[in-house]
Amino acid sequence: MASERVTLTVSDPDGEHDVDLSSPNKVIWKDSDITKAELADYVQTVAEPFLNANGHRPVSLERFRNGVTAGSESFFSKNPPKGTPDFVDAVTVTYNSGRQHPQIVLNRPSAIVWAVQMNTIVFHPWASLASDTDNPIELRIDLDPQPGTDFKDAVVAAHGLREVLREADLEPFIKTSGNRGLHVFCPITPAHEFLDVRHAVIAAGRELERRMPEQVTMNWWKEERGERIFIDFNQANRDRTMAGAYSPRALPTATVSTPVEWEELDEVEPASFTVRSIPQRLADVGDPWARMQNKPGRIDTLLGWWERDVENGLGELSFPPEFPKMPGEPPRVQPSKRVAENWDAEGNRVGD
DSSP states (O other): OOOOEEEEEEEETTEEEEEEEESTTOEEETTTTEEHHHHHHHHHHTHHHHHHHHSSSBEEEEEOTTOBOTTOOOEEEOSOOTTOOTTSEEEEEEOTTSOEEEEEEOOSHHHHHHHHHTTEEEEEEOSSBTTBTTSOSEEEEEEEEOTTOOHHHHHHHHHHHHHHHHHTTOOOEEEEOSSSOEEEEEEBOSOSOHHHHHHHHHHHHHHHHHHOTTTEEOOSSGGGTOSSEEEEGGGGSTTOOOOOTTOBOSSTTOBBOOEEOGGGGGGOOGGGOBTTTHHHHHHHHOOTTTTGGGSOBOOHHHHHHHHHHHHTTOOOOOOOTTSOOOTTOOOSSOGGGOOGGGBOTTSOBTTO
């Protein structure tokens, strides 16, 4: 028997496009009874703020064949699959390995609906635009609660981080992660490549850690973090992404990563932001990130702080394990298992 299928006519800035939606009544979030058709309606409703935050840039699609259930598995699509319609764009990007490959770019509402047809739930945009993939337009910092901490602890850290970033002549914007944490973004001019932006993030994180040593940590290794908010500096790397603004999350209640105003942050309940509630929130209060790119800043001050810290003996920090070994990087072994004489000053294993 052929599977149920409907055709949606989606309005784009350049006209209408028909998008086939198979199994529209398939339940995607089992605990919430949200169907594939409802998700397609959601992404059309939020298309304008969604594209402002996630469009016109490389994006990775996190796809779930069987929806969100206990133990459900996902996979990522970066390259346009065979049969991708012509209203879904792509751009060639360079990955950390040096390999180049086309990556999906979502530029219109019909492309987001197509992604839903492909069983996408979470959208992971790059920090750079398709027009200049090597130079980010956003400085991004992930405030990640560790065991023993919660969202309220992340809120306290976020307010401290806002002060630090403003002292560095940047204007931060904030959103819920859709889970337990917070994401802080600063619009920046695309004048520096990813490694420079990562160093700027490290400089900001170190300054916050100096001010709030009991509340936040820059320690990459989990055994050293304690009950503190982890400042995940590695989310600033090339091809390292987090859930985009207005992207659903693969959690039972269909929560959404949601931009908020700083003035409402202390009262925010992230669990209240869901696929079903966000359209009304947008109708009531609008998009707090609509003005984000109006006045991008520069990271010069933060890079000055980075150089100051390097001169004072604070150098490079650990990279994710899938990255090539980077100059000056510490040893890639957790501290409790590290034997000092087995590593040289550059973090390379002696004898390798």
